[in-house]
Amino acid sequence: METLVNTNWLEACRTEDAIENGGVCLKLQDKQIALFYFTRRNEWYATQNECPHKRQMILSRGMLGSLGDTPKVACPFHKKTFALDTGECLSGDECAIETYPVKVENGRVYIALTRETPTLDMQ
Amino acid sequence: MKKKTVIIIGNGMVGNKICEKLRSKSENLSIVMFSEEPIRAYDRVHLTDYFKTNAVEDLFLKEKVWYEENEIELHLNDPIVDVNTILREVSSLHGIHRSYDFLILATGSEAFVPPIPGVNKIGVFLYRTIEDLDLIQAYAATASKGTVMGGGLLGLEAAKALLDLGMADTSIVEFAARLMPRQIDDAASRVLEAKLMELGLKCLLQKSAIAIRGEEKIEEIAFADGSILETDLLIISAGIRPRDELAKKIGLAVGPRGGIMVNAQMQTSIPDIYAIGECALAHDMIYGLVAPGYEMAEIAASHLLGVEKSFSGFDMSTKLKLLGVDVASFGDPFIDAPYALPIVFEDSHNGIYKRLNVSPDGQRLLGGILVGEAAAYNMLLQTVNNNLPLPENPAELLFEEKKNSEKSISNGIAALPDSALICSCEGISKAQICDAVTLQNCENADAVKQCTKAGSGCGGCVPMIKDLVTFSMKQQGKYVRNTVCEHFDLSRQELYDLIKIHELKSYDEVIDTLGRGHGCETCKPLVSSLLASLWNEMILRKGNDVAQDSNDRYLANIQKGGTYSVVPRIPGGEILPDKLIVIGQVAKKYGLYTKITGGQRIDMFGAHINDLPNIWEELIAAGFESGHAYGKALRTVKSCVGSTWCRFGLHDSVSFAIQIEERYRGIRAPHKFKSAVSGCIRECAEAQSKDFGIIATEKGWNLYVCGNGGSKPQHALLLASDIDSETCIRYIDRFLMFYIRTADPLTRTATWLNKMDGGIDYLRNVVVNDSLNMATTWEQDMQKLVSAYQCEWKVAVEDPNIRKRFVHFVNAPDEKDSNVRFDDFRGQKKAADWNTPVL
Ligand code: SRM
Ligand SMILES: Cc1cc2nc3c(=O)[nH]c(=O)nc-3n(C[C@H](O)[C@H](O)[C@H](O)COP(=O)(O)OP(=O)(O)OC[C@H]3O[C@@H](n4cnc5c(N)ncnc54)[C@H](O)[C@@H]3O)c2cc1C
Ligand code: SF4
Ligand code: FES
Numbered sequence: 001m002e003t004l005v006n007t008n009w010l011e012a013c014r015t016e017d018a019i020e021n022g023g024v025c026l027k028l029q030d031k032q033i034a035l036f037y038f039t040r041r042n043e044w045y046a047t048q049n050e051c052p053h054k055r056q057m058i059l060s061r062g063m064l065g066s067l068g069d070t071p072k073v074a075c076p077f078h079k080k081t082f083a084l085d086t087g088e089c090l091s092g093d094e095c096a097i098e099t100y101p102v103k104v105e106n107g108r109v110y111i112a113l114t115r116e117t118p119t120l121d122m123q
Numbered sequence: 124m125k126k127k128t129v130i131i132i133g134n135g136m137v138g139n140k141i142c143e144k145l146r147s148k149s150e151n152l153s154i155v156m157f158s159e160e161p162i163r164a165y166d167r168v169h170l171t172d173y174f175k176t177n178a179v180e181d182l183f184l185k186e187k188v189w190y191e192e193n194e195i196e197l198h199l200n201d202p203i204v205d206v207n208t209i210l211r212e213v214s215s216l217h218g219i220h221r222s223y224d225f226l227i228l229a230t231g232s233e234a235f236v237p238p239i240p241g242v243n244k245i246g247v248f249l250y251r252t253i254e255d256l257d258l259i260q261a262y263a264a265t266a267s268k269g270t271v272m273g274g275g276l277l278g279l280e281a282a283k284a285l286l287d288l289g290m291a292d293t294s295i296v297e298f299a300a301r302l303m304p305r306q307i308d309d310a311a312s313r314v315l316e317a318k319l320m321e322l323g324l325k326c327l328l329q330k331s332a333i334a335i336r337g338e339e340k341i342e343e344i345a346f347a348d349g350s351i352l353e354t355d356l357l358i359i360s361a362g363i364r365p366r367d368e369l370a371k372k373i374g375l376a377v378g379p380r381g382g383i384m385v386n387a388q389m390q391t392s393i394p395d396i397y398a399i400g401e402c403a404l405a406h407d408m409i410y411g412l413v414a415p416g417y418e419m420a421e422i423a424a425s426h427l428l429g430v431e432k433s434f435s436g437f438d439m440s441t442k443l444k445l446l447g448v449d450v451a452s453f454g455d456p457f458i459d460a461p462y463a464l465p466i467v468f469e470d471s472h473n474g475i476y477k478r479l480n481v482s483p484d485g486q487r488l489l490g491g492i493l494v495g496e497a498a499a500y501n502m503l504l505q506t507v508n509n510n511l512p513l514p515e516n517p518a519e520l521l522f523e524e525k526k527n528s529e530k531s532i533s534n535g536i537a538a539l540p541d542s543a544l545i546c547s548c549e550g551i552s553k554a555q556i557c558d559a560v561t562l563q564n565c566e567n568a569d570a571v572k573q574c575t576k577a578g579s580g581c582g583g584c585v586p587m588i589k590d591l592v593t594f595s596m597k598q599q600g601k602y603v604r605n606t607v608c609e610h611f612d613l614s615r616q617e618l619y620d621l622i623k624i625h626e627l628k629s630y631d632e633v634i635d636t637l638g639r640g641h642g643c644e645t646c647k648p649l650v651s652s653l654l655a656s657l658w659n660e661m662i663l664r665k666g667n668d669v670a671q672d673s674n675d676r677y678l679a680n681i682q683k684g685g686t687y688s689v690v691p692r693i694p695g696g697e698i699l700p701d702k703l704i705v706i707g708q709v710a711k712k713y714g715l716y717t718k719i720t721g722g723q724r725i726d727m728f729g730a731h732i733n734d735l736p737n738i739w740e741e742l743i744a745a746g747f748e749s750g751h752a753y754g755k756a757l758r759t760v761k762s763c764v765g766s767t768w769c770r771f772g773l774h775d776s777v778s779f780a781i782q783i784e785e786r787y788r789g790i791r792a793p794h795k796f797k798s799a800v801s802g803c804i805r806e807c808a809e810a811q812s813k814d815f816g817i818i819a820t821e822k823g824w825n826l827y828v829c830g831n832g833g834s835k836p837q838h839a840l841l842l843a844s845d846i847d848s849e850t851c852i853r854y855i856d857r858f859l860m861f862y863i864r865t866a867d868p869l870t871r872t873a874t875w876l877n878k879m880d881g882g883i884d885y886l887r888n889v890v891v892n893d894s895l896n897m898a899t900t901w902e903q904d905m906q907k908l909v910s911a912y913q914c915e916w917k918v919a920v921e922d923p924n925i926r927k928r929f930v931h932f933v934n935a936p937d938e939k940d941s942n943v944r945f946d947d948f949r950g951q952k953k954a955a956d957w958n959t960p961v962l
Contacts, residue, residue, distance in 0.1 A: 017933045021631075022669035024933040032932075032942075040631070040641045053178070054957040057942045058685050061673060065643030068609070074644035076673030076681055081644065094186035 007101060009110040012046075018109065023073065025049050025060035029113060033100065034060035036084060038071055044102040045084040046111045051075040052095035059097070126153045127224040129427065130213055132203045132369070134158035136167055137400030137416035138229035139184050144424035146193045154195045155223075157215055159202035160252060163187065168413055168581050171284050173256050177957075182253075206373045208393055225395050225427045228383060229420075230366035232401040232411070237272075237361055241335030247357045250281045259358065260288065266355035269293040270344065272332060273360035274302040276443060281358045282324050283447070294325040294352060296344070298361075302326060306441060306452040310469060311492045314476040318448040318495060321474075327352065363411050365402045378404040387433035389423040397423040406436050413580060414547040415439075421550065438547065440504050442497060442583050448474075449497035454490025454507035455480060463489050468521045470495075479503070481517050488513055488520075501545075501587040502536075509543050536587075536594050545587055548580025556588060560595035568592060605867065608645040611638040615793070615868050619653050628658060630670035648672040649868050652755055655791035656863045659911040661918045662791075663925050674753035677929070678915055679735055682728060683954040684943050687735060689715065689727040690752035691742050692788060695762040695780035695800075696723030705745040713738055716951045722759035722797070724750060729952060731939045736929050739916040748914035751789055755869075758797045760784035761809065765802030765819070773819040776802035779848060783817070786852065787859065789912050793866040793875075796859070811839045814872040815855055820844065824851050828858055828886070831873035840876075840883045843891055853902060857890045860901035 012026050018037040026033045032049035049057050054077060062073040064084075071084040081090040087099040101112045129145060131138050134156050145152055158164075165182040173182060190197045198219065205214045212222045234249040236242055246266070248259050263269070269290040271282040274297030285293045295302070301312030302319075316326045331347040335357065344352045365382040367375075376384040376392035382404025389397045389405070399419040401411055410416065415437035422432045440453035456478070459465060463480040470476075475495035482489055488506045493499070503520065505511070514520070541554035559565045559574045568588045572578045578585045605614050611634075613621065618637065627633045633650050634642050642650075647670040655662050662668070662675060674680050679687035691706070706725055710717045713734050715727035730738055739749075751757065762780035766772030780800040787798075796814035801807055803819055810816025816827040822845040830839025843854055866875040879885060888894040919925045930936040944955035 013934050019669060019928070020666060025931055026934050027932045027938070028934075032940075035933075038641070053180075056685055056957075057940055058681075061677070061681075061685075063644050063647055063673070064641070064669065065647065066610075066641040067643065071641070072643070079644055094180065094183065094188070 007112040008114050009103065009112050012102075012109045012111045015104060015107050015109055018044075021064055023060040023062060023064070025057075026111070028111060031113065032057050032060075033111060033113070034062075034073075035102070035109065035111065036060075036064060036073060038064055038084070041066075041071060043071060043084075044104060044109065045071065046100040046102045047073070047082070047084065047087060048098040050097075051077065051080065052089075052097060053078060053080050126151055128153040128155060128222065129225045129227060130221060130223040131156045131227045131229055132213070133229035133231055133366075133400070133402075134160070134164045134197065134199070135229060135231045135400065136164060136184065136413050137231070137420055138227070139164035140417050141227060141229065141399060141420035141424050142193075142195055143185075144420055145428075146195070148424060148428055154193075155198075155221055156195060157198045157201055157203045157213070157219075159200070160254075161200040162253065163190070163197065163199060165253065167251075170250075170253070170256065171280055173253060174260060174284055174288060177260075179253060203369060206369070206396075208373055208396070211395070225397065227423060228370060228391070228396065228398040228402055229400045230369060230402040232363040232365045232409070234359060235362040235364040236359055237332070239332050239335055241337070241341070242359070244335055244337055244341045245339050246337070246341040246355060247335065247359065250277060250358050250360050259284075259356070262356055263288040263290055266290060267292060268354045269356045269358070270352060270354040271295050271358045271360055272344075273297065273362065274299070274326065274328070275305065275360065275362070276303060276441060278358075278360040279303070279319075279443060281360050282319075283322070285356070285358070286323060290356070291323055293323070294327055294354070295319070296327045296330045296332065296346075296352065298329070298331055300329050302328070303443075303450065303452075306456060307450065307492050307494065308457060308478065310467070311450075311476045311478065311494045314469065314471065314474055314494045315448065315450060317471070318474045322447060363401065363409070365404070365409055367402055370398065370402070378407070382409050387422075387435065388426045388431070389419050389434060390426070397427065399423050405434055408436075410437055410439070412437075412439065412441065417548060417550065417580075438504075438508060440507075442500050449493065449495060449500075451493045451497040451500040452491070453500065453504040454488065456490050456492045458489050465491075466518050466521065468518075477521050479517060479520060481513065485517065486512060488517070498586070501584060505539055505543055505545075505587075509540055511538055536590055545591065546575075546577035546580065546584045549576045551575050551577035553591065556591045557595045560592050561599060566592065566596065607649060607868075608643055610634060610640045610642050610646050613637065615649060615653070616865055618650065619657070619864055622650075622653055623657055628654065628660065629665040630654070630667050642670070648675070651675065652791050652793065652868070656908075659790065659908045661913065661915060663915070663919060663928075668925075668928070677732065677735065678749065678753060678919060679730070680753045683957060684945075685732075685940060686728070686943055686954065687730045687732065688752065689730055689735070689738055689742075690720070690724060690750040691747035692750040692784070693724040693759075694784040694788075695760060695777050697762070697777055697781065702745060702747065705742065705747075709738055709741050712741075714952065716948075716953060723761050724759060726752070729945060729954065731943065732929050732931055733937070733939055736920045736926050740920045743914070743917050743920065749789070749916040751915075754789075754791060755793065755795050756789055756791050757784070757787045758795050760797075761799035761813075763801050763807035765800075769802055771805060772802035773821060774802060774824070776800040776808065776817075776819060779817065779824075780808075782848075783852070783855070786909055787855075789915070790859070790863075790908050792859070792863050794869050794871045796862075796872060812836065813839060815839070815858065817851060823847050826851055826854055829872045829876040829883070831871050833871075835873075837873040837877075842883070842887055853898075854890055856905040857893075857898050857901045858886075860904050861886075861889060861897070 020039040023034050023036045034047050034049040036045045049060050051059050062075050065072055072081045074081045082097050087097040089095050103110045129152050164184045201215045201217045203213045204216050214220050234251050249255050269285040271278045274295045282293055282295045301309050302315055332344050333347050334345040336343050341357055367377045367381055367383050370383040383398035383402050385398050385403045385405050389399050391398050400416040422434050425432045443450040458480045466479045468477045477493050479491040480489045539553050543553040545553055555575055559571045563574050565571045565574050571588055578588050606612050621637055630650050651670045710727050716729050718726050720726045760780040760783045762777045765776030766774055798815050799808040799810040799813045800817045801810045810818050811827050812830045812832045816839050818825045825844045826842045827839035828842045831837045931940045932938050945952040946955050
């Protein structure tokens with residue numbers, strides 16, 4: 001018996017809509033989501049688009065980079081940086097951002113904004 | 124065994140510190156804190172920074188989760204109103220009762236308000252809490268004359284803050300005959316007053332206020348000498364008074380002039396109650412600084428856990444921060460003959476005063492004062508605190524910082540004992556900092572800060588930490604260079620040369636060839652700027668778009684709320700009426716706020732990202748091009764009207780300005796650069812405040828270079844006189860290429876020249892006499908850049924791949940960001956204020 005988490009994948013866009021080594025903003029279920037295609041690392045990340053510092057809808061226009069091994073995005077306004085994998089603020093502030101799972105299948109990008117409550121697989 | 128409970132009253136800087144100390148020393152304590160303020164502990168020392176950003180979150184000392192993770196029960200907005208010292212129980216305003224094993228009072232202090240009639244009038248403020256600052260800021264918007272009562276450390280800081288809030292008419296009134304009476308002497312005060320005058324602050328000394336007058340609001344202050352000062356706003360900063368009211372009420376011994384009496388272990392007259400920080404009276408003294416408060420926290424925390432330490436007084440040396448004038452006092456600043464023989468240096472021209480109090484035998488430094496130049500403060504303070512021997516002729520120390528500073532500083536640092544306390548706020552020694560460098564590989568001050576906390580308090584020791592990092596790295600044989608960031612072990616100039624030699628054209632090529640990892644917000648814009656300076660290709664191609672700073676990436680300056688500004692080039696400030704009409708039509712159509720800029724052109728603000736390409740398409744069709752207001756590039760070449768109209772004009776300054784602007788437009792440099800051409804020495808175009816400025820003479824042009832406006836204005840210096848237009852342009856070509864090749868990132872020409880060995884004479888030798896034999900190469904390089912020019916916006920609107928990036932939602936390209944909000948403003952609009960952060 002194992003616990004499975006079902007994820008509610010939403011179709012977000014086509015892979016060619018994303019920007020290599022950059023971000024785009026998506027409107028998903030009335031939320032603004034930033035989608036990053038970190039081509040240099042062959043990784044996809046999705047986060048909230050709002051920068052918590054001054055609550056600006058802007059992170060998708062931020063700059064990608066790395067701090068050691070951690071992938072990060074820098075907000076264009078005051079250059080606060082956030083880890084793309086955990087959402088943690090790397091500039092010593094206490095504001096973290098939401099991150100969401102992303103998957104790519106057949107040239108389409110899917111993002112999960114919510115997860116279903118875990119169900120028990122009875123097999 | 125049941126855990127013992129410690130209750131801390133006051134979640135200020137020191138209360139917060141003891142909480143941290145107790146937790147790191149023991150997990151076997153329950154910690155409960157009560158705070159009167161509605162928000163958790165913040166950095167009061169940097170309170171004034173709040174005016175810059177209005178972001179409390181930048182000042183919080185601990186994250187909210189820290190209290191949760193460390194199981195500290197924090198009650199905000201709920202002061203303790205009573206303590207039953209027999210039953211050992213506290214009661215809060217909101218009715219919480221809690222018993223304790225140990226009680227710690229960290230209630231701090233409040234501003235002392237002299238009993239002058241009228242102090243309760245509207246417009247009179249204190250300067251201690253975030254709430255005070257909010258009130259001041261709101262009121263300052265309606266006031267034009269400001270006054271600060273009290274010329275001490277805090278008073279001066281408050282006065283500068285009023286200036287920065289836009290109250291150009293601000294005065295400081297002080298009861299004593301000098302400023303900062305506890306820290307500096309009369310002569311130093313005179314030099315400081317002159318410096319403050321330059322900043323626009325008036326100092327009224329020996330003024331004893333007897334009444335504050337006005338209907339409801341303050342209108343004027345009356346003084347004992349019969350004089351009157353009109354003012355709209357008053358900040359009282361006349362000293363502090365320890366918050367001992369609770370202590371008194373519960374029967375603790377307090378000093379005759381206030382303050383909770385403590386012994387060397389910080390115990391009050393009831394031994395299981397401690398008092399620390401600004402409320403405590405130790406050795407008959409209230410210590411109004413944060414470092415001694417932290418030391419008290421360490422002693423009390425150790426003591427209640429059974430480790431004996433004692434408080435033996437504390438060094439009260441201080442360096443004034445923020446003011447823009449260096450003022451420091453250390454050791455005993457006033458000690459005089461026969462106990463010390465002071466050496467004094469005073470230079471009223473440059474506003475410098477230094478006093479060193481040397482022991483009568485000439486062997487030791489006992490204290491001193493520095494005004495106007497305080498780079499040596501940390502080293503001198505260490506010399507006093509560690510009893511270091513003085514050089515044979517101690518007067519050398521007065522001048523040392525200019526001459527030879529590197530050598531003497533590292534000698535000085537080497538001589539410091541390992542135990543020398545470098546960061547007094549956090550109690551970090553020289554050995555701890557050097558260990559962080561050698562054992563934990565911290566290679567800059569930030570890394571040391573993260574590792575040891577040194578420099579995270581008042582920040583005064585940061586210059587010394589930097590010196591220690593350099594010193595320790597050199598000792599290990601590490602080569603110390605100004606490298607770019609963790610992705611490139613190269614300086615900007617090395618990168619420039621290597622990119623040129625390898626003919627690299629994109630950010631990815633550069634990092635793959637010369638760097639490592641995946642880049643960051645420091646190296647990406649820097650490399651992008653180098654690529655643009657070297658090749659002048661369209662900056663959004665070859666994947667370089669995502670390596671540009673936001674403004675370059677969208678070819679527009681981003682503003683509050685996420686909209687952009689549009690600035691078409693108007694060379695020399697000359698414009699046809701028809702083009703003016705087009706600007707008006709475009710602004711109207713897209714709902715843009717319009718303003719004439721300080722650079723003789725027109726800025727349109729508030730464009731949605733989706734509208735940018737359409738706006739530019741219309742402007743380009745009318746003959747406009749990008750003004751590069753967003754790039755580290757040429758901004759404007761201002762002109763005066765010159766000989767075509769002006770009765771004094773010697774040459775046609777407008778035509779020459781247009782020629783210059785069109786020659787250098789679009790060229791990327793380490794920072795933006797500006798120019799101007801004036802038609803005669805009356806200088807209506809303000810050419811001498813520009814990176815390069817040209818003034819007509821009877822015989823030709825005078826060329827000035829390396830001027831700057833901005834926060835540190837500097838006049839340009841004469842590079843060549845009476846030259847013809849062609850020579851002038853050749854010199855500018857060479858000057859700009861030399862600058863582009865060698866300046867550090869984000870360094871304007873003025874700062875670049877200030878750092879150049881040999882200064883303007885050296886620069887003239889290079890540019891005019893071609894001492895480096897580079898003139899021909901540079902002129903050719905410049906010609907290539909000039910020929911490669913194209914209007915970026917034209918390329919962008921014509922290239923569908925670039926154009927499609929100008930949307931807010933990729934999956935709904937026509938939709939605009941509905942979060943963008945504007946307010947109405949004098950018949951136009953303005954960006955709505957920052958959204959308040961969620962916390
Ligand atoms: C629009 C304008 C103010 C105005 O309403 O008049 C302006 C607006 C800005 N200035 Fe300025 N400056 C403007 C003239 C000036 C001047 C006066 C001048 O050029 O004659 C100065 C002082 C002269 C000088 O630079 O030496 C000036 C000194 C600065 C500085 C400080 C530079 C320094 O070396 O200290 C900055 C900050 C920076 O560049 O790092 C700055 C930065 C800015 C930025 C880019 C800040 C930002 O990133 O948002 C503003 C962008 C406005 C926008 O969205 O378009 N602005 N700025 C002026 C545009 C002139 C133009 O037509 O391009
Ligand atoms: C503008 C400004 C600039 C400064 N600059 C410097 C500087 O450059 N260098 C330096 O060393 N120092 C500086 N200081 C001084 C420094 O901030 C103080 O020394 C330090 O904050 C003292 O800490 P504390 O915890 O003792 O008091 P506080 O930080 O004042 O904290 C005391 C807290 O206790 C609360 N309290 C009081 N009574 C009760 C009660 N009954 N129940 C619950 N809570 C209570 C208060 O509301 C307050 O929040 C500056 C101060 C100001 C205002
Ligand atoms: S326009 Fe210039 S001076 Fe004015 S607020 Fe912006 S940066 Fe400051
Ligand atoms: S709004 Fe993002 S860093 Fe300030």
